[in-house]
Amino acid sequence: MDLHSPLKKFFGFNKFKGLQEQVVKSIVNNNNTFVIMPTGGGKSLCYQLPALMKEGTAIVVSPLIALMKNQVDAIRGISENNGVAHVLNSSLNKTEIAQVKSDIASGITKLLYVAPESLIKEEYVTFLRTQKISFVAIDEAHCISEWGHDFRPEYRNLKHIIKAIDNVPVICLTATATEKVQEDILKTLGITDANRFKASFNRANLFYEVRPKTKEVEKDIIRFVKQREGKSGIIYCLSRKKVEEVAQILQVNGIKAVPYHAGLDAKTRVKHQDMFLMEDCDVVVATIAFGMGIDKPDVRYVIHHDIPKSLESYYQETGRAGRDDGEGYCLAFYSYKDIEKLEKFMASKPVAEQEIGHALLQEVVGYAETSMNRRKYLLHYFGEEFDEKNGDGADMDDNSRNPKKKHEAKEDVVKLLKVIKDTLQKYKAKEVVNTLVGKENALLTSHKTHLQPFFGIGKDKPAGYWMALLRQVLVVNYIKKEIEQYGVIKITEHGLNYIDKPSSFMMTEDHEYSEENDNSIITNAKSSGGAADEKLVKLLRDLRKKVAKKQGVPPFAVFQDPSIDDMALKYPITLEELSKVHGVGEGKARKFGKEFVKLISSYVDENDVLRPDDLIVKSTGVNSGLKLFIIQNTDKKLPLEDIAKSKGLEMSQLIKEMEVIIFSGTKININYALDDLLDEDQQEEIHDYFMEAETDDIEEALEEFDGDYDEEELRLMRIKFINEVAN
Template sequence: MGVTPALEVLHRVFGYDEFRGEQAEIVEQVASGGDAVVLMPTGGGKSLCYQIPALLREGTGIVVSPLIALMQDQVDALTAVGVQAAFLNSSQDAAERERVERAYLDGQLDLLYVAPERLSSESTKRFLANGKVALFAIDEAHCVSQWGHDFRPDYLSLGDLVQRWPDVPRIALTATATDATHREITERLHLERAQHFVASFDRPNIQYRIVPKNEPRKQLLDFIRREGSGEAGIVYALSRNTVEKTAEFLKQNGVDAMPYHAGLDQVTRARTQARFLREDGVVIVATIAFGMGIDKPDVRFVAHIDLPKSVESYYQETGRAGRDGLPSVAWLAYGLQDVVQQRRMIEQSPGDLSHRLKLQKHLDSMLALCETVDCRRQNLLRYFGQDAEPCGNCDTCIEKPETWDGTIPAQKLLSTVVRLKRERNQEFGAGQIVDILRGKRTPRVEQFGHDQIATFGIGQDLSDQQWRGVVRQLLAADLLAARGEYGTLVITPASAEVLSGNRTVRMRNEPLRQASSGRSSSSSRRAVVDLAEADIPLFEALRAWRAAEAKEQGVPAYIVFGDATLRAVAELRPQSLADLDGVSGIGEKKLAAYGEGLLSVVAEQAAASA
């Protein structure tokens, strides 16, 4: 099957004139009955790769979606463009489930969303066998991999679909996968005969920025005020306690922030998620329990105040920013305690040695990304096996970090750790080691007689903050290790090369204060939308109209239109419905539903500015 029918559906239903990247090839592969494995970044248009084949093929496309809380929004978005879509999950009463089941059996559905837990049951498989399945789309397919970061046991049973429906095409999609995860997806889902499509993982509209952690909540607040004021954003933290305290701190300081974690009851989580999706300018502070499958396109920033466990997790989470292609920021505050905490969590992991080594490998890659003095985007893409030129749009490209020869400070610090162990059989954390090097006669230093150690006071040339940077970078380079509940420091086999002078240690220069933003932000809205000054009032008026429409219908604002479409309307200033035909994101159904409303806003704004 050629792409001509697919292009017709793309324009008529979804309002786009051409496919991006490998979308056309993927659609053709699945629409013609072939299997596909698709690795494509968030915002790359994965959903069209199965939605259009489902519309082209006879029967109903069955979509495996991991979060039932988001199915309603996914279905609403499709209904808004004229697609017959529905879902089956535990949130429905018996009458609603019966209505959906009857529609499926009668061939009235283009797409049906189900959770992996439901599809793994024999009763659901028997039910589907009584209708016509056009295809199976397995979204968030990395959940099948134990190498991945969102492993879901129920995904494992999806490999059995090929036995019952050998002639029905299957497409597995994920926004992130290393080679190991990619192989496991292929093997566990029995997609050995599938065609594989690996798009570039580059998200050029996202600016990656990592800052030294000092006072993370205050740093976060400053970042939001400077660049995310009034914008939707997600803040990630590791613990529920940190989530609660950070959300409260932001709220007290004028940010519309809400906490989200697995410890909250289901009603509260659903209400929080609904507000985030349906309102502008809401900031969610969350554990990683939040975000998978979130389709909100206008998230302008993703911030981390704790170190992610892996590059894969970091990429997946930061990818929730800027799905609409407009400029967005991925901001991370990272410090010594993050390294100590992550190492300790790995050490205490209940898994076997191979599992802990796998976790360690993930962490080492994340630390390398944080400590690099080269382009962060290059480092990030290299993790996924892709090459790139320096991007010019990350903090290390905008302001090249200074490096210095840290060999002698490293020797001083490692020597102190060795002397404490050898002479006194003692192990201490970073704070005590730094106090010894700085020559501080604290009660604790004097209690243990550490002012008598030969290295006492030999590090007064560096500040406390700089010494903590030395510790952090030695930990990241595996030249130092932290162990036990209190993160006491011990040497590693590689430490000997440094102590003997056979290895030079280059370090990032620790700034005495946080560097200013690499991007001008005198007007956050203008920087994000990148509109001409004269078009901004119309754009804001269109956003207000969209918010009213969405509220009236009880759907998220992006289901009416995304920011990118409103931006195009603000620039075009259409005078007729014909002018709107061809605007990205305005298909046949939306033109009929909203065309006159858009024209009215344009006309009113023109009259107001006349």
Template sequence: MGGTGVIEGMAGTADTGVTETGATDSAALAALHRVFGFDAFRGEQAAIVEHVIAGGDAVVLMPTGGGKSLCYQIPALVRPGTGIVVSPLIALMQDQVDALRALGVRAGFMNSTQDFDERRMTEAEFLAGELDLLYLAPERLRLDSTLDLLSRGKISVFAIDEAHCVAQWGHDFRPDYLSLSLLGERWPDVPRIALTATATRATHKEITERLGMPSARHFEASFDRPNIQYRIVPKTEPKKQLLAFLREEHAGDAGIVYCLSRNSVEKTAEFLSRNGVEAVPYHAGLDAGTRAAHQSRFLREEGLVVVATIAFGMGIDKPDVRFVAHLDLPKSVEGYYQETGRAGRDRLPSTAWMTYGLNDVIQQRKLIQSGEGDEAFRRRAQGHLDSMLALCETARCRRGQLLAYFGQEPDPAGCGNCDTCLVPPETWDGTVAAQKMLSTVVRLKRERGQKFGAGQIIDILLGKRTAKVIQFDHDQLSVFGIGEELGEGEWRGVARQLLAQGLLAVEGEYGTLVLTEASGAVLRREQEVPLRKEPERPAAAKGTGTRGERKAKAAAAELPEELLPAFEALRAWRAEQAREQGVPAYVIFHDATLREIATVWPTSVGQLGGISGVGEKKLATYGEGVLAVLAGLSGGAAPEAQDTAPASGEDAWPTDEPEPDDWI
């Protein structure tokens, strides 16, 4: 969501989820075929499009890659007037508009990056009815001049992109979104469609209330992204762990690495670059020119890694992001899901990888306690963090935990493609260990009137006579050395899991550990404490962890060897076109479309027009060029495999088209 998203999520006739032609308006299907080159909608798209074209309001929850943008683009093309898209993606509006124009869609935008003449030209086009879609940032709708302009034109539909920004308890609240209820008040006859890629039931309800859409029809697709493998590993040396992960599984792949602080972003990008991984930093502390340059490189180059704070990602129309890595614990499951959803938009195997440790938990607890907001806000933030910790510490299917968080029913048998399914973790009765750690906290408080962090408590349990232990005479405590049966890493795991289970709490700016109301039941032996066993070393998920095995999984999307020269020649031609036009390669054609061209080997413009993803505009612009590339190979004769159908139903339509739902 948030960008063009004009092809991903659409199905060709080979896809089993297509909607029958008669189920939606013929004008919508005609636009779908003429502009985007497809003959049928996928999943809920047809019902949403039909509902909005008929004038109904809609709230749409679909995962990244589900084809949300299509749900307002088709109505904007079919209904009279201009579709107004409210989007926070100022930095990417130009790219979004360029991608739409490449499809023959009359698109424009208005934001602070334009000069006076550019803005006046866009206004004139809107008033003359010469735009199909007009992108606006939400803050522009607070200006009387913008509202006056819109009142003088014809509006077909209002699309409110990234609608979860309106939710104050969501993961990316934007105050400007609170005023968007005025759209329904001022233009009651114009349908509105609010779209988001991630929202809990509570956020979903808040979106509806704050946007003033009580009669809107709600559409909710599955949040499952089965091509993404979710993995969380214990944090030891995070930068080195990340480097090993990239070298072993994603060498040469494009990806995003998220860090909590700007300093960590800079150091991680420099570390990767020094060790042979091409990486650039991205955070709000960089000047606008550097951020724009790094973003442009990521869009246009293959194999670049961006190390970023959460300020990067929304609206990035890049289908082949093969991994998203987190070196720090996200604040919420919603934020984590949104960020990991930026991987694998082409539906090929991808990885959501995270390192997670005790300090992450303590740091996040401290941030909540010291942050702005009232007590209710802190309680809600703590609830978000508790859900994130539950995801990290679960011994069950991680994908199932994610789906359950969003109110959807997981497969009780597990997904078979997350670390806890592929390598089920061992659990053990940690009741005695918990009692020892809690008792140490009690002794420090009762006997010395002191509170310490996890490091000092673990040193006491292990019987380490460090300078700090000796300074405070902690080697004289009765609990000194009672935990030598576990190693330091194991004790840190105990502390982390006790925090996650609410049996310990973090207090004060120094992150000291204190008991909770629930601690007493454990100390009195009234409650057992099951714990995950800490692995001896971080390991890739067995069976699917290596790059070669991931490639094997993607075999259905690969071409026969005899067709690879044609595919590579088409990719080279596409790269040249992209360089000449200054746009990302996927704006020309997507890999799935090129695969089908290489497979079918069309010899005429008419045959090329039958390829999924080749609409009228692209056929007119690039048709002769594509045919010339094929004619130059083997004298224009296709190999014997030319009559071979695409390898699978998924490959029969361009699954690598981006559906930009991400945050930048």
């Protein structure tokens, strides 16, 4: 069965991502299907494409009105008929409901999005029972399981409702689910026979960084956001009060930010969410209430002002960055005080719940304090192996880029464990540290600890050192925190063995965070596009925003960022050419394309742009992958011969590719290569020539210099000249 032509026709993609093709096949063949795919892995296409291909209407159960609205806008964007997708929920009036029903009955509607609570309504069930239903898709399926991180009781009932409507295949989709949650979902829905597809949890384009949280945290955030002006980001805080504070500080500093939390009235929440989607603001500061329903592909960074309660939430929240495969920066600020605050909140809960909570928090501490590759740590948590040398995205985290210093701490670990043992395992972390550094307090004196020979045995090092060591020893399970006696430190079996037979323990030193290190990381993070005509990109984005406003949809529902970048590479001037651009199918080209090709066409004329299709010589074509390769490797200052060789190009072909990049308005720095070829005076002489010359024609330059320089030197100098003067 060929699925590529419908994929191209409806969505404008030439190939599927990851497991999408197998999943779509499974649904088209009417099998129950279970899909675990990380946020940004392309889950929604898995049921949208079969729904568009099959006869009848697919029912999509989704927990949030905002999420449904997003998806409906996106599907309407690829079709001439708005009835192709509908929402059925509490926000509709009688007339609107009648319209939805008539579109389903006449076979126009391919996707019907419903909230689980609407699906319970007798009138809807009765109506749907008489219609041709192709299948039922359940999105965010972890809501079914009470072990999932976002349990919704109304989801438990879905099995009976689906049976009441029709005996159709069921497809469940979720972005995070541990083994336990997976089993629970399949059992509850009665589809243990489902075809199961589990995609890798690795999002290779995301960069992970954890910074120590200091009093300057807001300043750090402002600096970070200002360096990414015009890009969209989300900042997560744990309390509503903090959300309001941070949003205000950003606004005062000239950043377009809005707050979002459950304490705001529904109207304000919707307004702020729409401002974010419509690009009327750059940043949303939010509690975790935000984001479940945000299908915005071009979020460029996610900042955690406070560390979350579990690695699952952290993964889910960071996963909202870079869903279009472009740049995605995940920055978390971590201080152990925040963890202690969360532990205090838990103290009032039943012991069983506390145990789960503490175990989850312990994983978060491990992640924040680890010196190993963060991607490896995260994936290991989800039961997936990762090769930190050659895996996809292996160096995309702070620990790999700037390894932390370590030192041998075997003797200190023994001191620490002995103090815990000799104080009869009755103290919390703070008292253990006080005993080590010899700091008296009422509790220690009441137990006469200050009179013991080991009191102050570690006073040659500061308390902060011992606290850091204690946490690292906790992560490797030599000690544990007692739940029943809140926070008291006990030694484990492993710890007792260590006292008898100590082995090497490399303690990680906290590395202080510095400015230049920030900049180096940004330039290396995978940027979206990289080689498009920046001036045209800006014009196309402005037009996209205008068209989106007129249509009442978010800009990315018109065209996503990678499509805009591709237009600025290929300069399509007819609808047919536009439909060949990445992520633009025939439907989209017809629906939104006219104004875009008109803009590009006049831009090409005004700027005398040489379009890829006008280039007669197609040595390597205008290949954006090759361009990105050239830009990244000249950034790394690799010899030009090596860059050419690794792509099988002649030097003259490489120079031609670099000219295409530089003429499209993108910078390339080849100064390092020129410094090896020509001295300062020679470079200045050629620079001055291009400054005064009527034309940058190389033939004329060769004549002018009469054999002083060869063609290669002049062409490379022209690249440097345009880079400095024009770009």
